[in-house]
Amino acid sequence: MHIPEQGRSKAEIMKQLESYKAGDLPYHSGRIMAYVYDPGEEVLDTAREAYMNYLCESGLDFTTFPSVMRIEKEVVRMIINLLRGDAEVVGNMTSGGTESILLAMKTARDWARVNRPEIKSPEMILSYTAHPAFHKACTYFGIKPVLVGFDRETFQADVAAMRAAITDNTLILVGSAPGYAQGVIDPITDIAVLAQEKGLWCHVDACVGGLHLSMMRKMGYPVPDFDFTIPGVTSISTDMHKYGYAPKNASVIMYRNRQFRKFQFFACLQTTSYALINPTITSSKTAGPMAGAWATLNKLGEDGYRKIVAATQDETSKLVGGIRAIDGLRVLGKPDMCLFSFTSETINLFQLAEAMSRRDWYLQPQFSTPFSPYNLHITVNQSSVGFADALLADLRTAVEEIKNSADQLDVEVVRKQVSELISQDPEHARDNILALGGVSGEGLPESMVMINTVLECLPYSIAEELLTEYLNGLYQ
Numbered sequence: 001m002h003i004p005e006q007g008r009s010k011a012e013i014m015k016q017l018e019s020y021k022a023g024d025l026p027y028h029s030g031r032i033m034a035y036v037y038d039p040g041e042e043v044l045d046t047a048r049e050a051y052m053n054y055l056c057e058s059g060l061d062f063t064t065f066p067s068v069m070r071i072e073k074e075v076v077r078m079i080i081n082l083l084r085g086d087a088e089v090v091g092n093m094t095s096g097g098t099e100s101i102l103l104a105m106k107t108a109r110d111w112a113r114v115n116r117p118e119i120k121s122p123e124m125i126l127s128y129t130a131h132p133a134f135h136k137a138c139t140y141f142g143i144k145p146v147l148v149g150f151d152r153e154t155f156q157a158d159v160a161a162m163r164a165a166i167t168d169n170t171l172i173l174v175g176s177a178p179g180y181a182q183g184v185i186d187p188i189t190d191i192a193v194l195a196q197e198k199g200l201w202c203h204v205d206a207c208v209g210g211l212h213l214s215m216m217r218k219m220g221y222p223v224p225d226f227d228f229t230i231p232g233v234t235s236i237s238t239d240m241h242k243y244g245y246a247p248k249n250a251s252v253i254m255y256r257n258r259q260f261r262k263f264q265f266f267a268c269l270q271t272t273s274y275a276l277i278n279p280t281i282t283s284s285k286t287a288g289p290m291a292g293a294w295a296t297l298n299k300l301g302e303d304g305y306r307k308i309v310a311a312t313q314d315e316t317s318k319l320v321g322g323i324r325a326i327d328g329l330r331v332l333g334k335p336d337m338c339l340f341s342f343t344s345e346t347i348n349l350f351q352l353a354e355a356m357s358r359r360d361w362y363l364q365p366q367f368s369t370p371f372s373p374y375n376l377h378i379t380v381n382q383s384s385v386g387f388a389d390a391l392l393a394d395l396r397t398a399v400e401e402i403k404n405s406a407d408q409l410d411v412e413v414v415r416k417q418v419s420e421l422i423s424q425d426p427e428h429a430r431d432n433i434l435a436l437g438g439v440s441g442e443g444l445p446e447s448m449v450m451i452n453t454v455l456e457c458l459p460y461s462i463a464e465e466l467l468t469e470y471l472n473g474l475y476q
């Protein structure tokens with residue numbers, strides 16, 4: 001592929017792009033139970049216009065487009081106030097949950113170099129339920145992740161295990177409000193108290209929950225504390241592009257005070273170039289997402305968010321109750337908001353996801369840990385309100401279909417096959433495993449059932465390496 005010799009017409013370009021979309025999931029259908037946070041066309045229309053208005057303005061240099069800084073500061077202050085931070089609490093907008101978490105972890109590491117110089121090789125203690133973004137941060141910034149277990153019934157982080165894992169090198173304790181996978185809030189107060197006792201950094205990942213849970217609290221739902229009212233909490237991440245219903249890429253990273261936040265910033269005057277000084281990982285960036293988030297907050301207002309929260313919570317109760325009543329399915333933990341997961345001991349869940357996909361639903365496969373079984377995830381958002389009965393009816397039919405099918409794929413049989421492939425011919429194990437998974441290396445597989453089952457059966461290190469190599473090939 002080369003750049004076209006001659007520029008093409010807008011109509012032609014748009015037609016081609018539209019045709020590319022044919023294989024994508026239908027974002028606005030209400031049937032995609034992950035990835036989607038759709039506020040509806042009226043709110044989106046306002047956000048889109050604001051976003052496009054700021055498409056070209058750059059957030060690179062705060063002196064050139066002062067309105068960009070103003071918009072950012074207003075969004076950040078609205079979120080700090082919602083999360084009950086005082087005037088000392090500060091923050092910035094980032095491109096998403098991952099950048100917010102990366103920044104907080106880098107900030108903690110650099111803060112420790114000055115304030116805890118006795119820590120030579122920093123360690124972060126986190127539960128298996130914390131988001132993979134923390135592992136990414138560990139890889140990027142040379143922090144050692146120390147994984148601890150969680151309660152197998154409640155899915156809450158095990159604070160006693162966290163205490164036991166603390167060493168002279170421990171720098172950060174992580175809590176989630178809630179963890180994405182099961183939608184369960186960790187005992188944040190206990191984690192923060194422990195952090196304070198030991199002089200550690202406590203980060204609360206409220207990427208998915210910050211806005212929704214705070215609205216729930218204001219509406220009188222029982223929500224345990226997770227925000228800046230807890231003294232030991234050092235930093236909190238909250239995404240605008242999830243339950244803030246803003247367009248991507250928009251998140252907020254917040255710190256207890258400026259003395260912590262200053263280690264996030266980067267300045268450089270050592271080149272022939274301009275003075276580079278900015279708060280985030282990216283330098284040049286569109287101000288569109290900031291304007292989009294600002295417009296969404298203003299368009300919805302608390303009243304709009306409350307209506308969405310009430311509707312999505314009702315929908316979630318219906319779904320959780322309905323799934324609990326299906327023989328062979330088991331909801332994991334007790335979800336604190338509108339996202340959750342369920343498992344099965346009787347049928348292959350990857351086959352169930354595929355059977356649901358044939359019925360135009362997307363349920364998200366998630367894998368097992370030493371403390372929990374593999375499962376399917378459901379994120380309920382504004383656009384999925386009203387679909388619970390249809391989803392449950394299809395789920396009941398799909399479960400029966402698989403139970404009665406002659407093609408049931410037993411995970412334990414595949415586990416045995418995989419371990420034989422590894423032990424009998426280690427040299428060719430990679431290719432043999434990919435072949436077993438039905439992956440040729442070109443394009444996405446027709447069905448995800450076998451590859452997901454194989455991934456579920458592989459040790460992490462091999463699965464991660466295989467996925468990396470596979471993706472490396474796909475992007476050719």
Ligand SMILES: Cc1ncc(COP(=O)(O)O)c(C=O)c1O
Pocket residue numbers: 095096097098099101131133176178179180205206207208209239
């Ligand atoms: C709890 C939590 N933290 C972090 C992230 C990462 O966010 P992003 O995908 O915006 O980088 C997610 C994404 O789902 C999340 O749910």
